[in-house]
Amino acid sequence: MTNRLSPQRGRRVLITALACVLPLAFARPAHPQDRSIVMASTTSTEQSGLFPHLLPVFTKATGIQVKVIAVGTGQALDIGRRGDADVLFVHDRAAEEKFVAEGWGLPRRDVMFNDFVLVGPKDDPAGVRGKDIVAALTKLGASPRATFVSRGDKSGTHAAERRYWNAAGIDAPKTKMAHYEECGCGMGPALNIASAKNAYVLADRGTWLDFQNRGDLAILVEGDTRLFNQYGVIVVNPAKHPHVKRELAQAFADWIVSPAGQQTIASYKVGGQQLFFPDAKQ
Amino acid sequence: MSAVGEAATLALDMIVHADAALVRTVALSFAVSGTACLCAAWLGLAGGAWLAAARFRGQRAVLLVLDTLLALPSVVVGLAVYLLLSRSGPLGDWGILFTPTAMVIAQTILVLPVIAALARQLVADALREGGEQLRSLGAGAFARAALMLLHERWAVVTLLLIAFGRAIAEVGAVMIVGGNIDGFTRVMTTTIALETSKGDLPLALALGFVLLAVVALLNVLVALVPRGHAIAVTEWR
Amino acid sequence: MALNGKRLRAVPGGDVRAAPHSAVSNNRSAASAAAGRTPLVQLRGTGVSYGAVRALAAIDFDVVRGEVIVLVGANGSGKTTLLRVLNGVIAHEGTRRLGASALRQAMVFQRPFLLRLSVWNNLRIALWLAERSTPAAQRHARAGEALARVGLAALAARPARALSGGEQQRLALARAWATRPELLLLDEPTASLDPEAKAAVEKLLAGFAADGTTIVFSTHDLGQARRLATRIVHLDAGRIDLDAPATEFFETAARRRDGFFPDDALP
Numbered sequence: 001m002t003n004r005l006s007p008q009r010g011r012r013v014l015i016t017a018l019a020c021v022l023p024l025a026f027a028r029p030a031h032p033q034d035r036s037i038v039m040a041s042t043t044s045t046e047q048s049g050l051f052p053h054l055l056p057v058f059t060k061a062t063g064i065q066v067k068v069i070a071v072g073t074g075q076a077l078d079i080g081r082r083g084d085a086d087v088l089f090v091h092d093r094a095a096e097e098k099f100v101a102e103g104w105g106l107p108r109r110d111v112m113f114n115d116f117v118l119v120g121p122k123d124d125p126a127g128v129r130g131k132d133i134v135a136a137l138t139k140l141g142a143s144p145r146a147t148f149v150s151r152g153d154k155s156g157t158h159a160a161e162r163r164y165w166n167a168a169g170i171d172a173p174k175t176k177m178a179h180y181e182e183c184g185c186g187m188g189p190a191l192n193i194a195s196a197k198n199a200y201v202l203a204d205r206g207t208w209l210d211f212q213n214r215g216d217l218a219i220l221v222e223g224d225t226r227l228f229n230q231y232g233v234i235v236v237n238p239a240k241h242p243h244v245k246r247e248l249a250q251a252f253a254d255w256i257v258s259p260a261g262q263q264t265i266a267s268y269k270v271g272g273q274q275l276f277f278p279d280a281k282q
Numbered sequence: 283m284s285a286v287g288e289a290a291t292l293a294l295d296m297i298v299h300a301d302a303a304l305v306r307t308v309a310l311s312f313a314v315s316g317t318a319c320l321c322a323a324w325l326g327l328a329g330g331a332w333l334a335a336a337r338f339r340g341q342r343a344v345l346l347v348l349d350t351l352l353a354l355p356s357v358v359v360g361l362a363v364y365l366l367l368s369r370s371g372p373l374g375d376w377g378i379l380f381t382p383t384a385m386v387i388a389q390t391i392l393v394l395p396v397i398a399a400l401a402r403q404l405v406a407d408a409l410r411e412g413g414e415q416l417r418s419l420g421a422g423a424f425a426r427a428a429l430m431l432l433h434e435r436w437a438v439v440t441l442l443l444i445a446f447g448r449a450i451a452e453v454g455a456v457m458i459v460g461g462n463i464d465g466f467t468r469v470m471t472t473t474i475a476l477e478t479s480k481g482d483l484p485l486a487l488a489l490g491f492v493l494l495a496v497v498a499l500l501n502v503l504v505a506l507v508p509r510g511h512a513i514a515v516t517e518w519r
Numbered sequence: 520m521a522l523n524g525k526r527l528r529a530v531p532g533g534d535v536r537a538a539p540h541s542a543v544s545n546n547r548s549a550a551s552a553a554a555g556r557t558p559l560v561q562l563r564g565t566g567v568s569y570g571a572v573r574a575l576a577a578i579d580f581d582v583v584r585g586e587v588i589v590l591v592g593a594n595g596s597g598k599t600t601l602l603r604v605l606n607g608v609i610a611h612e613g614t615r616r617l618g619a620s621a622l623r624q625a626m627v628f629q630r631p632f633l634l635r636l637s638v639w640n641n642l643r644i645a646l647w648l649a650e651r652s653t654p655a656a657q658r659h660a661r662a663g664e665a666l667a668r669v670g671l672a673a674l675a676a677r678p679a680r681a682l683s684g685g686e687q688q689r690l691a692l693a694r695a696w697a698t699r700p701e702l703l704l705l706d707e708p709t710a711s712l713d714p715e716a717k718a719a720v721e722k723l724l725a726g727f728a729a730d731g732t733t734i735v736f737s738t739h740d741l742g743q744a745r746r747l748a749t750r751i752v753h754l755d756a757g758r759i760d761l762d763a764p765a766t767e768f769f770e771t772a773a774r775r776r777d778g779f780f781p782d783d784a785l786p
Contacts, residue, residue, distance in 0.1 A: 067466055069462070189479050191481055192483075241369060429634060433634045433635050
């Protein structure tokens with residue numbers, strides 16, 4: 001509308017236009033020249049609190065900023081396939097190798113592992129306490145007083161859980177357990193539900209150590225080597241996505257498997273306990 | 283109720299100490315949602331007002347579409363914008379996925395129908411009172427639309443505050459297109475979602491209180507601006 | 520100047536109907552012939568229906584330059600409808616012809632709609648709407664004149680809605696007159712006003728008429744009609760019942776025994 005009603009109106013238009021543009025000063029959209037990379041990782045890794053400990057060391061050493069998108073493993077790999085990230089840092093070896101085999105990523109490198117723990121009510125109605133995860137799940141499947149909470153979200157943790165049930169030869173939804181519930185949610189919410197229902201749940205140690213709302217839950221099974229959760233780093237393949245910041249992403253991958261990076265990982269502790277165990281092959 | 287009490291105390295503590303990270307997060311929330319509202323305001327106010335003043339074939343259909351878009355879930359908008367801005371998508375070359383700009387775009391799309399529908403209602407009501415006289419003064423559809431927006435400017439302010447509320451309170455769109463990157467695209471609502479998923483409920487609730495407190499402050503400031511005339515009350519049909 | 524049965528140019532609003540040949544037409548055609556001028560607005564066979572309701576029968580009506588025509592009649596008799604037809608804002612049957620190719624007209628309503636702006640801005644916007652091509656400085660000057668003419672210059676900065684009823688109506692008159700209309704239409708302009716405000720408005724109208732503006736307005740106040748009109752038209756249920764020069768109207772009305780004015784209403 002061609003509107004020359006009054007100078008007041010013109011002033012109003014100008015102020016509104018400025019107000020529209022000014023907040024963008026806070027926005028700081030990514031500049032192609034800035035030294036930063038986008039890393040797709042998982043919610044459990046972020047929730048463990050590793051990144052605020054690890055990444056500043058890397059940035060100080062290289063001047064490269066790492067922007068972390070923390071989603072489920074499946075979504076992280078999808079982000080990699082779409083080329084929306086420069087590097088991936090996830091923990092589902094089978095899926096990672098498939099990702100590389102399909103050409104979406106450069107060869108993966110082992111970085112570290114953490115472990116899963118089976119958490120459940122202190123009084124352990126199903127009697128699973130011990131060091132053997134498969135034996136524990138077998139007992140769970142036969143216990144009519146047990147409730148189990150599954151993340152059900154195709155995350156690395158969920159994939160691991162399914163592997164253990166398979167190893168025990170159990171079809172989890174069809175057991176004598178009182179309830180097998182899939183929440184389709186992250187580790188934190190799953191723990192919240194387990195706490196509320198006094199149920200059993202498979203969790204990564206990091207999220208468990210950080211978790212405040214424990215109720216009557218405690219670790220019942222740990223130390224089984226099958227519970228170890230291997231992390232890998234993958235640079236997204238620039239052949240498929242030319243815009244990927246190859247050098248910067250490679251710098252991250254190289255650093256995290258280097259002695260400096262591995263040392264930084266090992267030094268991260270929650271409640272005095274080390275969460276991640278570096279195992280990069282040199 | 284101790285979780286709520288704990289949260290309230292924590293919220294007060296956070297506000298008083300004004301931790302730098304918290305301030306930055308709140309500022310980003312306001313910047314993203316405020317920018318989105320202002321950008322959507324142009325098109326929404328003009329479009330909604332014109333829809334009220336004009337007469338054309340298929341007008342009913344347009345109104346139906348507009349009202350349906352009011353129920354657009356934020357996560358759906360987020361997903362759509364994500365697919366657009368992804369490197370594998372049509373606008374991938376812009377390279378703005380996982381930036382505040384993408385968040386502004388998503389929220390603009392989200393509040394545009396809200397602003398347009400409310401503006402349409404507002405101007406239609408005003409035209410019922412004075413449309414004939416404006417027409418007899420020589421005002422065409424655009425002029426009538428513009429004059430009624432000017433006439434009802436305080437109701438327009440309320441309308442924009444409603445849209446702002448919708449934007450600043452949503453989490454689905456900004457989570458997907460922003461990626462909730464710490465220190466870069468993390469806003470209040472995504473922080474609350476994160477703390478909830480970590481199980482730190484008192485902190486999440488406290489952040490919710492902080493967000494509400496800051497929005498309340500905004501509303502107080504707006505209410506303090508002197509208005510000489512009676513404010514029109516907009517009612518839903 | 521009988522035009523009955525003649526098919527004229529169609530206008531939006533429906534079929535063209537033949538104009539009835541009646542005594543009313545004869546009265547007026549005599550007046551027009553005597554004046555020797557083309558009417559400003561010419562209605563032929565113009566009728567209006569709002570859905571099932573017949574608001575105005577198919578009438579013939581001329582507005583001649585310089586007249587002050589007052590429409591009287593009960594509520595719902597068609598006065599407002601006739602004014603709107605003259606203004607050209609509603610769909611109607613029959614034809615509406617303008618004497619010249621363009622006619623500057625303005626309409627004032629019983630309760631003027633004023634924007635939530637100052638008196639001055641309401642006036643300026645009205646001028647801008649009416650004459651976008653006129654340079655701003657000229658419109659500015661005309662607005663000032665109009666405001667002074669109606670005696671509201673001192674209130675220019677006030678919010679228009681804060682004015683009294685009489686002042687608001689004077690603002691509406693300023694708004695209308697600022698565009699220097701040739702034809703000014705008013706729908707019961709003083710119905711909501713106290714006697715003092717009413718007198719002020721009547722004085723302004725008389726002034727406009729003296730300047731040569733043609734005026735058509737409706738009223739319930741027969742005294743007002745007598746004071747201002749050159750011609751008075753009585754409407755009843757959408758039809759023109761009596762259309763006579765002001766000097767003759769009241770005598771004719773008194774003589775007619777069908778009682779359309781109670782005796783004590785005649786001034």
